[in-house]
Amino acid sequence: MIGLLLAVTMLAACSMATEPPAEKEDLPAKAVEGGTLTIVRMSDAGNLDPHFISTINAASVVHQKVYEGLVRRDANMVIVPQLALSWRQVSDLVWEFKLRQGVFFHDGTPFDATAVKRTLDRVMDPKIASPRAAMFDKIKQIKIVDPYTVQFILERPFTPLLSILASHEGSMISPKAIEQYGRKLAEHPVGTGPFVFRSWEPGNQIVLDKNQQYWGDKPKIDHVIFRVVADDQKRIAMVENGEAHVAESIPVQEIDRLSASNRLHVYRSEALGTEFIGFNVAQEPLNDIRVRQAISSAIETGAIIKGVYNNVGTQANSPLGPKVFGYSSSVQSYPYDLNKARELLAKAGYPNGFSIHMLTYDRNDRVMVAQVIRSQLKGIGIDAKIDVVSYADFVTTIEKTRTHQIFVSGWGNATGDADYNQYNLFHTMGGGAGNSFQYSNQELDRLLEAGRVESDPAKRLAIYAKAQELEMQDALLVPIRNLENLAVISIDVQGFSISPAGYLMLDQVSIQK
Template sequence: MIRKRLFHSLLGLLLAATMLAGCSMGVEPPAENESPPPKAGAEGGTLVVARMSDATNLDPHFISTINAASVVHQKVYEGLVKRDANMVIAPQLALSWRQVNDLVWEFKLRQGVFFHDGTPFDAAAVKKTLDRVMDPKTASPRAAMFDKIKEVKIIDPYTVQFLLEKPFAPLLSILASHEGSIISPKAIDEYGRELSAHPVGTGPFLFRSWEPGRQIVLDKNPHYWGDQPKLDRVVFRVVADDTKRIALVENGEAHVAESIPVQDIERLSASNRLRVYRSEALGTEFIGFNVAAGPLRDLHVRQAISSAIETGAIIKGVYNNVGTQANSPLGPKVFGYSPSVKSYPYDLNKARELLAKAGYPNGFSIRMLTYDRNDRVTVAQVIRSQLKGIGIDARLEVVSYADFVTQIEKTRTHEIFVSGWGNATGDADYNQYNLFHTQGGGAGNSFQYSNPELDRLLDAGRVETDPAKRLAIYAKAQELELRDALLVPIRNLENLAVISTDIQGFSI
């Protein structure tokens, strides 16, 4: 269940800087045993990032939230491959790779790389890391991501092969994600399940300390194999209150504040000490339907609701035009996204006709579920108001996130739900298979949808190696999902942060 929770939790959280090594910093009071940072534009010093919430786990095989993954991924830990700024798979700890055949992938590894504890990086380290996550005794919630790998085989000290049970096209995208992080074999043996408190990778930053609920500190790795970081230290400071988090940047105590209220954008943009950072994210938000629940079993009802919701008004009124109009469960930056897919246009007269055709000319009452996040609640309130226009009384139920997950994944008592989905790998399979496949989706298929035609497409998307053919497969899949009105796409997410004007080269 934890694996699925990650997908829903992605949408409320912002990634930390994906490449902190490109930043310079302003001035802040030095912490104990910490050298004062230099003036703006110079290298060295400490970057302070104020974040809404703390990490829950720093072990790549047990991380279940993006705010945890973003602390260590590409900072403490690295993978065989990575995604570059254009979302293209690029070499990292592997210099090159090839498919020997459909079931064998071979990776040539980088030499002269050492883990932070001095252990050499080699094929044995790759095998030990992957064997750990796949071992049932480890009980990793990320194990399912690697269930197509039958064996990790060492060919020589710097060559490793992955032997698959069946072809699996998304393999590289998973290896580029946080669960593909390569861990020090010495640390695996020494710390076991306590590895969360002792992260040891090959990355440009070393883990220094973690004070739960307060801060996580990373230090520059002076022996990093690649380009040296331009910072001596990074501090991820936990500040739950929006106003206090922003104030830290305004008064120079922090340099970045992640996750800012959309209504504050204009005020913050006018400041001469701050700038508002915006970038396209990978996730989407939507209104979902449990197609096995009450009136929602009828396609005409789902089409009517889809036609009665004006998503543009939600983006403008609730989100202050942060994010863009979504047309699909996939965001535009995800491989497999189709710009040609269309959701049902806003048309109240059509919505009323469809309801009458379904046998509900006077509407009906239904439950609408979401969890206690301010923007989600506001979106649900707007939807409730819009549905009144066609006679539907959407009774809003706001629960804790834990109860929300329980209802949509376990008890399945939900009807309409306001939610979203992130994408940690940048590949359509990550969303599509977990959300919509009859068997593969399991708990993630909160729509309770089963369609053999869609299942065949999603199975084909996992084994097809031709990128063009995969794009065509996922375009058809998205058309089916929208045709059957499983959800109403609302918006493609956007990353927001406030950054001191002293900072250069920051990105999310």
């Protein structure tokens, strides 16, 4: 789970979507049908099977392009119909969905109740061992009422159900493709969406084609190419010289220069994610809350946002971003106070400080954050030794070996609901690999369980506000900033956007000629 939450920040960081300056809009151009949209990105997808995708980077290739769900979120984060025309709660334990008719998967298989049942039975099958299975473990049975009506029979009430069905985990997969490809579905995605998968050259590019038989409004562009270009400057240069239309994961230090260009503009929109400094509370001396509080009080997050991130993003106060349902603005992090930090260390038995390891992965901004934190912690006598590893090794360490102490990281939120982060990352049992803090608190567990079954929105907000207060009081992490989605876009491209969850949205894209 943490893999998914970390990698969303590859797009990252908050403000409203920006539009090209007025002088750029005056250039003579005409949006037409057709053309190939080329997107250059830092890394490859890794997996295209919705039941095994672990990053937003991968999900963004197929979500709302190749694959669709029963429901989706609109631009305002409201859940609206997609492959389901309507739904209702028959009771606390039964949800009923009326399905859209006349829809076909890309291989010609009809979309119907059988397809819904086959898709969800697959993700819940222990033999498949999907890492996404835990998101659906409240479902006892998928019942076919008639060819275009299904019921979800739950073991217990589960309020976040619709938000999960609206994320990439809720993608509907062709039953024929499931049988035909098995585990190789990761390389052969077959959905109902506006784009059809054509090819994948691992480490190089993925190509999608317009679905000429799409049931809804057809895309304006004919093809999409996702090209892997690891070098930041090369990605930007490709947009500047016309080799590409969109560059993801741009360095924040380049924003001012790029914003002045008359050939492109910088896309910025508020994201759901948060970057933070986390503590493994099972490791000494971090098992002492006074040590965690001392470190929290010694970190000046505002300096990090300004110095490392060029003021991209807003200062975070909570484990949740402001656009996530459940966020509380009343939650407070520990204020910067070196005297208080030194006092806490002395009370914990470390008047002269200590040495500790700080883990992060080989992404420039993360390394820079670690360096700033190292410098700040010297002020209270702590020698933080920075360990920089590959992203894969980073995830292995925090999810499996659990030998880390302090870690510099971040997470996104694919559903827009607090449960996605809170339960998976902080619940004693439910967190599994995601609980990289190795934290256990019965009161917090009770709150997170209550948040899953409470149907009243106001009461859910109160529950998650209390949960965040506990997490911050126990100093499990130091929130740094709320993230923004960033991209560089050619002025020839219209209609491009990035959802708050970090998915690239291409349904309205056109290329000016």
